[in-house]
Amino acid sequence: MASTTVPEAAATVTHDDHGHEEHATSYGMSNNKMAMWLFLSSDCLLFGALISTFLLYRTNISDGTPFAEPADVFDIPFTSLSSFVLLMSSLTMVLALSAVKRDDARNGRIWLLTTAFLGMIFIGGQVYEFTIFSAEGLQYSTNTWTSAFFTLTGFHGVHVSVGILMLLGTVAGTRESGLGKEKSETVELVGLYWHFVDIVWVIIFTVIYLIPIG
Amino acid sequence: MAIVERPLAIGAGDDAIETNDRPLGSVTRPKETGSWKDWLTTVDHKKIGIMYGVAAMFFFVIGGAEALLIRIQLATPNGTLLSPDVYNQVFTMHGVTMIFLVAMPMGAAFTNYLLPLQLGARDVAFPRLNALSFWVFLFGGLFLNSAWLFGGGADGGWFNYAPNSSVTFSPSHGIDFYALGLQITGVASLVGAINLITTALNMRPKGMTLMRMPIFTWMNLVVQFLLLFAVPVISIALFQLTFDRLFDANFFNTEAGADPLLWQHLFWIFGHPEVYILILPSFGIVSEVIPVFSRKPIFGYSFMVASGVAIGFMGWGVWAHHMFVSGIGPISVAAFSLSTMFIAVPTGVKILNWLATIWGGKLRFNTAMLFAVGVVSMFTIGGLSGVTHSVAPADTQQTDTYYIVAHFHYVIFGGTLLGFFSGFYFWWPKMFGYKLNEKLGKTNFWLQIVGFNVTFGPMHILGLQGMSRRIDTYDAGFGFERWNFVATVGAFIIALGIAFFFVNVAVSRNQWIKAGRPNPGPDPWDARSLEWMTASPTPVHNFDEEIVVESQDEFWHRKYGYDENHNVVRIATAAEVAQDGSNTNVHLPSPSYFPILLALSMPIISYGLIYSLWLCIPGGMLMVYSMVGWIFEHPDDPNAAHDHHDDGHDGDDHGALPDSGTELEAGDGDEELVAVGAGAVGETVASDVVETEATDG
Numbered sequence: 009m010a011s012t013t014v015p016e017a018a019a020t021v022t023h024d025d026h027g028h029e030e031h032a033t034s035y036g037m038s039n040n041k042m043a044m045w046l047f048l049s050s051d052c053l054l055f056g057a058l059i060s061t062f063l064l065y066r067t068n069i070s071d072g073t074p075f076a077e078p079a080d081v082f083d084i085p086f087t088s089l090s091s092f093v094l095l096m097s098s099l100t101m102v103l104a105l106s107a108v109k110r111d112d113a114r115n116g117r118i119w120l121l122t123t124a125f126l127g128m129i130f131i132g133g134q135v136y137e138f139t140i141f142s143a144e145g146l147q148y149s150t151n152t153w154t155s156a157f158f159t160l161t162g163f164h165g166v167h168v169s170v171g172i173l174m175l176l177g178t179v180a181g182t183r184e185s186g187l188g189k190e191k192s193e194t195v196e197l198v199g200l201y202w203h204f205v206d207i208v209w210v211i212i213f214t215v216i217y218l219i220p221i222g
Numbered sequence: 223m224a225i226v227e228r229p230l231a232i233g234a235g236d237d238a239i240e241t242n243d244r245p246l247g248s249v250t251r252p253k254e255t256g257s258w259k260d261w262l263t264t265v266d267h268k269k270i271g272i273m274y275g276v277a278a279m280f281f282f283v284i285g286g287a288e289a290l291l292i293r294i295q296l297a298t299p300n301g302t303l304l305s306p307d308v309y310n311q312v313f314t315m316h317g318v319t320m321i322f323l324v325a326m327p328m329g330a331a332f333t334n335y336l337l338p339l340q341l342g343a344r345d346v347a348f349p350r351l352n353a354l355s356f357w358v359f360l361f362g363g364l365f366l367n368s369a370w371l372f373g374g375g376a377d378g379g380w381f382n383y384a385p386n387s388s389v390t391f392s393p394s395h396g397i398d399f400y401a402l403g404l405q406i407t408g409v410a411s412l413v414g415a416i417n418l419i420t421t422a423l424n425m426r427p428k429g430m431t432l433m434r435m436p437i438f439t440w441m442n443l444v445v446q447f448l449l450l451f452a453v454p455v456i457s458i459a460l461f462q463l464t465f466d467r468l469f470d471a472n473f474f475n476t477e478a479g480a481d482p483l484l485w486q487h488l489f490w491i492f493g494h495p496e497v498y499i500l501i502l503p504s505f506g507i508v509s510e511v512i513p514v515f516s517r518k519p520i521f522g523y524s525f526m527v528a529s530g531v532a533i534g535f536m537g538w539g540v541w542a543h544h545m546f547v548s549g550i551g552p553i554s555v556a557a558f559s560l561s562t563m564f565i566a567v568p569t570g571v572k573i574l575n576w577l578a579t580i581w582g583g584k585l586r587f588n589t590a591m592l593f594a595v596g597v598v599s600m601f602t603i604g605g606l607s608g609v610t611h612s613v614a615p616a617d618t619q620q621t622d623t624y625y626i627v628a629h630f631h632y633v634i635f636g637g638t639l640l641g642f643f644s645g646f647y648f649w650w651p652k653m654f655g656y657k658l659n660e661k662l663g664k665t666n667f668w669l670q671i672v673g674f675n676v677t678f679g680p681m682h683i684l685g686l687q688g689m690s691r692r693i694d695t696y697d698a699g700f701g702f703e704r705w706n707f708v709a710t711v712g713a714f715i716i717a718l719g720i721a722f723f724f725v726n727v728a729v730s731r732n733q734w735i736k737a738g739r740p741n742p743g744p745d746p747w748d749a750r751s752l753e754w755m756t757a758s759p760t761p762v763h764n765f766d767e768e769i770v771v772e773s774q775d776e777f778w779h780r781k782y783g784y785d786e787n788h789n790v791v792r793i794a795t796a797a798e799v800a801q802d803g804s805n806t807n808v809h810l811p812s813p814s815y816f817p818i819l820l821a822l823s824m825p826i827i828s829y830g831l832i833y834s835l836w837l838c839i840p841g842g843m844l845m846v847y848s849m850v851g852w853i854f855e856h857p858d859d860p861n862a863a864h865d866h867h868d869d870g871h872d873g874d875d876h877g878a879l880p881d882s883g884t885e886l887e888a889g890d891g892d893e894e895l896v897a898v899g900a901g902a903v904g905e906t907v908a909s910d911v912v913e914t915e916a917t918d919g
Binding site for chain 2: 033034035037039042043046047049050051053054056057058060061064065068071072148149150151152154155156159177181
């Protein structure tokens with residue numbers, strides 16, 4: 009195929025002509041965006057089941073451990089800080105999308121990388137917290153509370169890590185082709201996922217760290 | 223609608239297109255057509271549907287053999303064919319195989335083949351994800367059954383209650399295979415659900431409003447939503463079970479204070495919607511077959527749709543009726559009793575509407591119709607015995623007896639499976655280009671329905687007499703002998719009936735070949751929906767041109783009109799209305815090796831989790847490799863030939879992007895430009911969805 013025609017085609021047809029979009033899909037929303045929303049709705053039930061399990065076992069931390077309640081092991085200021093970092097990454101994600109929509113590839117990349125970096129800080133904090141807990145005798149198989157705690161926060165950590173890979177992949181994969189505004193939907197979809205993971209953390213943080221068991 | 227999967231995200235420059243054939247320098251994009259390799263790499267929803275069907279039939283034979291073993295064991299008191307341990311494995315694997323590897327994928331087979339056709343679409347929204355769903359399901363099913371070769375299958379019943387599923391009570395690896403195998407097939411269901419919902423909601427042609435979609439498509443849309451929300455719950459339950467067994471977690475460890483009801487709740491929050499996941503595809507099939515062979519439109523179309531959607535919602539509020547004897551307390555029992563009684567209402571609406579469709583119709587009782595009527599009658603029996611379970615005091619008596627076994631076989635065999643057979647006879651000419659033999663078909667039907675009632679009817683009596691399920695034998699003198707023997711005879715009658723189906727396929731095909739492969743025409747049954755508006759068997763590209771839909775039952779309305787006295791008259795033959803499949807200029811999504819490779823990585827990782835974590839390394843590498851390759855491969859190869867009918871076409875300029883409508887229809891041309899040029903998003907997201915899942919799985 010005459011590959012040289014591709015960029016021109018992209019430039020001329022795709023985004024200057026919105027009239028075709030409604031022809032393309034029944035609801036005007038792209039298939040990819042709909043698929044992402046569907047996936048996220050499914051993921052709600054995944055975390056729903058994990059959070060339910062944790063709620064069932066949330067009072068059991070004292071089984072076989074010297075700790076009477078979770079407050080004895082949590083470092084709330086530390087976790088609040090890493091939660092704050094994660095929430096701020098939603099802001100930088102929005103700034104990234106805004107930049108890409110304005111066709112500002114340079115700032116788009118900067119904000120995407122910043123978002124990934126903030127995500128990594130959060131994951132680092134989680135690894136640190138897990139290490140501390142482990143050293144204090146809260147192993148995965150210690151009791152029902154630890155199993156539920158590590159599984160719930162671990163699943164969330166895996167989700168954040170996948171999000172980081174998506175962010176880095178978006179930056180790396182557009183190095184040659186450019187991060188113009190025609191890529192804004194890609195960024196938007198990564199953003200949807202990222203915001204979802206953040207919102208889930210708000211719930212997890214509240215359920216695990218903030219609600220006292222007494 | 224030609225390009226259904228928006229290609230390319232990353233590296234949308236010239237390089238990307240040149241490296242397109244060998245995304246990671248190792249796997250060459252398959253090009254040639256006509257060889258067996260086609261089937262490994264195809265992304266065609268019709269081929270994938272057929273493969274789903276073949277795989278489901280394969281597992282059906284395995285599950286059927288297990289059923290016969292159970293019935294031989296129970297034919298007489300103190301049976302000695304199976305030891306108690308092996309018996310546990312056989313009935314567990316029978317249930318798991320029939321539900322997860324036969325009924326669900328057979329529904330997926332029909333949905334994959336028919337849903338895009340009934341919408342008038344070219345393919346599903348994400349063809350490669352569709353291929354991934356199938357291969358993941360197949361490898362998951364094979365992995366699950368490979369437990370037989372590694373020390374025995376799962377032995378905890380299909381619902382596998384904790385803590386009986388712990389290492390203490392089930393030290394073999396059977397339950398590990400159960401947990402990981404169902405996890406893998408769950409990934410297949412989830413990916414399929416996202417794909418098919420997007421297809422049904424977003425890929426309808428002009429005029430195909432939601433309330434013009436055929437009922438089969440509607441019911442399967444509901445099924446896919448149920449899967450979307452039910453699968454993650456069972457995924458978590460299975461993860462917890464796996465972590466308990468392999469990594470000493472304590473989710474179901476009652477010695478560490480765990481609550482055994484956790485598994486029951488998670489399982490049945492999935493498990494009850496699962497019941498509707500099993501039955502609704504069959505309801506959809508029956509709703510297509512009965513109008514055609516009654517020569518009447520479906521009675522109360524909107525009620526049929528609404529009752530299906532209502533079942534989809536209410537199905538989430540009845541799960542604890544499986545747990546009436548688990549001690550969940552009187553308020554819960556009362557609430558779930560009531561909701562279970564209520565869910566009978568939309569189901570009853572469906573039965574009524576089928577009867578009203580048949581009423582006054584010009585009936586043609588061929589095999590497809592017989593099976594459909596079989597579903598209506600047998601499912602009614604199963605539904606009524608289901609309502610008796612909603613009465614909690616009665617259910618307390620019936621729990622864990624053969625009465626329950628009778629009930630769920632009446633709905634799953636009498637409802638789901640008979641519906642699939644109806645679908646086989648109905649759509650066979652559309653799928654394969656020849657009709658199945660009616661005489662053998664009717665023998666198949668009568669043997670199956672008589673055998674079915676002889677097998678499962680007596681189980682009502684056995685259950686009410688107090689015979690427990692999941693018990694490997696019984697002593698003489700309890701009054702169980704006669705009906706158990708009758709049931710065993712019935713099971714062999716069923717087996718004979720199923721054998722007639724396979725004979726029928728072989729005989730019909732041979733007769734058809736001997737007769738010089740006559741074409742049945744696009745519309746052998748004088749049918750109503752869009753899949754009959756194209757040639758038989760369906761051409762690779764489905765439709766020559768996009769159909770503009772103006773009414774429900776569009777195809778029928780193009781064939782029939784009204785004269786001045788408002789009598790229905792034929793205004794056109796099917797051949798005049800239907801497309802002949804001669805368009806060779808349709809650009810189709812290209813085949814790919816990555817779905818099967820990605821799917822293959824999952825059982826490798828699972829074996830690694832059970833036997834040696836080292837094995838997870840090559841499995842994980844294969845997974846990462848195929849995901850990266852997937853992302854960098856264009857879903858749609860711009861250099862590919864168009865349609866395999868394309869023999870005489872020179873094909874030189876096909877790869878060049880059309881700047882006018884010369885090659886594709888105007889709409890398609892624009893789509894194509896959008897697709898190739900810009901569609902930065904498609905694949906990334908599609909891949910990301912997979913990636914996330916894969917990481918979880």
